[in-house]
Amino acid sequence: MIKEVISRDVFDGRPDGFLYTMRSFGKKLGIVFNDGLHWNKTRRVALKFLKGFGYGSRQMELHIAEECQALVEKLKNTHEPVLVNSMFDISIINIVWRFVAGERYELDDERLKKLCDLITRCFRVADMSGGVLTSMPYLRHVIPDLIGYTEMKEVHRALHQFLREIIEKHKETLDLKSPRDVIDAFLIEMHNNIGSFYEEDLQVVCLDMLEAGVETVNNTAVFMLLYLVRNEAIQRRLQDEIDEVVGENRAPVLSDRKRMLYTEAVIMETLRLASIAPVGIPHMALADAKLGDYVIPKGTFILLALHELHNGIHWKDPEAFQPERFLTREGNLIQDEWLMPFGSGKRRCIGEGLARSELFMFLANIMQKFNLKLPPGHPMPSIEPIDGLTLSAKPFKIIFEPRCQ
Numbered sequence: 410m411i412k413e414v415i416s417r418d419v420f421d422g423r424p425d426g427f428l429y430t431m432r433s434f435g436k437k438l439g440i441v442f443n444d445g446l447h448w449n450k451t452r453r454v455a456l457k458f459l460k461g462f463g464y465g466s467r468q469m470e471l472h473i474a475e476e477c478q479a480l481v482e483k484l485k486n487t488h489e490p491v492l493v494n495s496m497f498d499i500s501i502i503n504i505v506w507r508f509v510a511g512e513r514y515e516l517d518d519e520r521l522k523k524l525c526d527l528i529t530r531c532f533r534v535a536d537m538s539g540g541v542l543t544s545m546p547y548l549r550h551v552i553p554d555l556i557g558y559t560e561m562k563e564v565h566r567a568l569h570q571f572l573r574e575i576i577e578k579h580k581e582t583l584d585l586k587s588p589r590d591v592i593d594a595f596l597i598e599m600h601n602n603i604g605s606f607y608e609e610d611l612q613v614v615c616l617d618m619l620e621a622g623v624e625t626v627n628n629t630a631v632f633m634l635l636y637l638v639r640n641e642a643i644q645r646r647l648q649d650e651i652d653e654v655v656g657e658n659r660a661p662v663l664s665d666r667k668r669m670l671y672t673e674a675v676i677m678e679t680l681r682l683a684s685i686a687p688v689g690i691p692h693m694a695l696a697d698a699k700l701g702d703y704v705i706p707k708g709t710f711i712l713l714a715l716h717e718l719h720n721g722i723h724w725k726d727p728e729a730f731q732p733e734r735f736l737t738r739e740g741n742l743i744q745d746e747w748l749m750p751f752g753s754g755k756r757r758c759i760g761e762g763l764a765r766s767e768l769f770m771f772l773a774n775i776m777q778k779f780n781l782k783l784p785p786g787h788p789m790p791s792i793e794p795i796d797g798l799t800l801s802a803k804p805f806k807i808i809f810e811p812r813c814q
């Protein structure tokens with residue numbers, strides 16, 4: 410049924426409840442929570458511009474590699490246990506933001522850190538069903554703090570302020586003949602083709618890239634560290650593969666992936682077990698439609714049970730972290746159709762390629778240089794997630810012990 414929902418146009422809508430539209434000026438704008446012709450056009454044009462600036466190409470790999478190097482350097486110079494839960498946030502923003510806004514921030518940039526904390530908070534106070542704010546939006550006038558309204562409003566006020574400043578800076582220095590990034594490209598499109606997009610559209614596309622692109626990859630990467638710190642044998646096997654394919658004298662590159670199938674299997678197993686988008690992003694029926702034996706009335710929200718799909722009856726010992734389940738006896742990768750962490754069909758995640766590349770490069774670079782250890786006396790961190798728009802790991806610390814190769 411999940412496959413049927415994501416492959417039929419009639420289920421390609423997105424809900425327009427209060428929670429989903431309060432981040433976009435009360436309207437359906439941008440990519441994630443938009444639908445119909447406007448969604449189609451925004452998604453298509455945003456992807457065209459992203460690709461125009463190197464998204465999905467060698468340029469993207471260079472940005473990822475640069476961020477990995479900065480992260481590894483930072484870890485080398487850190488001699489205490491590291492609280493890892495938002496460890497990748499700024500590196501991930503930097504990678505996306507090179508395309509969108511042409512900017513890079515230092516890994517200890519205070520404003521960016523605050524912004525990332527805001528995004529994390531906003532992902533914790535709500536869930537994808539839309540919560541009370543969508544079913545009873547009037548309660549925001551009665552108990553705004555209790556139902557997360559105050560927090561959501563504050564977070565989005567700060568995020569929009571940040572984006573407005575960036576867009577204003579772009580407008581001041583715009584050269585219509587030579588766009589520098591996606592924001593420039595949208596501004597030029599708006600100038601040449603009046604009415605095609607408005608500044609609100611651009612602001613929500615930028616917000617989509619920040620919100621959909623950062624928490625998702627960060628939380629998955631953090632779960633990956635969590636599973637590895639709990640399992641030294643898997644760390645050793647990863648390091649054996651890295652040592653054999655990459656060695657110690659150069660950094661891993663994306664083209665190593667095809668010879669590092671155990672590393673790929675660790676990433677797939679992380680995506681399965683963590684399932685950080687437990688119900689995907691809600692779809693909505695655009696007309697009355699039949700689904701199996703059910704009649705789904707127009708306007709019904711549909712949540713995809715991805716966590717259940719990834720952790721249910723199909724899998725042997727689903728609660729165990731076993732990368733081997735994705736490898737044949739000969740060591741080749743098994744593509745299992747029950748694993749679809751990025752969705753599929755017309756609404757599939759636009760960041761899948763980027764996310765998979767980031768996860769590979771973070772993992773390979775970190776494991777090439779460090780052993781992951783728990784600080785003495787610290788209990789084994791729990792794999793039990795914190796609920797929210799995406800699932801995240803409970804706070805835990807790791808010692809990144811430099812490897813003697």
Ligand code: HEM
Pocket residue numbers: 415440441442452505617618621622623625626629685686689690691692750751752753755756757758759760761763764
């Ligand atoms: C591990 C990381 C990620 C996971 C697990 C993930 C998962 C998903 C899922 C399940 C969907 C919904 C598919 C559907 O509605 O059927 C989605 C949509 C989306 N994702 Fe991701 N995502 C990740 C990373 C990213 C990144 C890095 C970006 C951007 C740079 C991104 C941008 C988007 C956007 C814009 C959509 C909305 C697409 C649409 O509605 O047309 N995601 N993602």
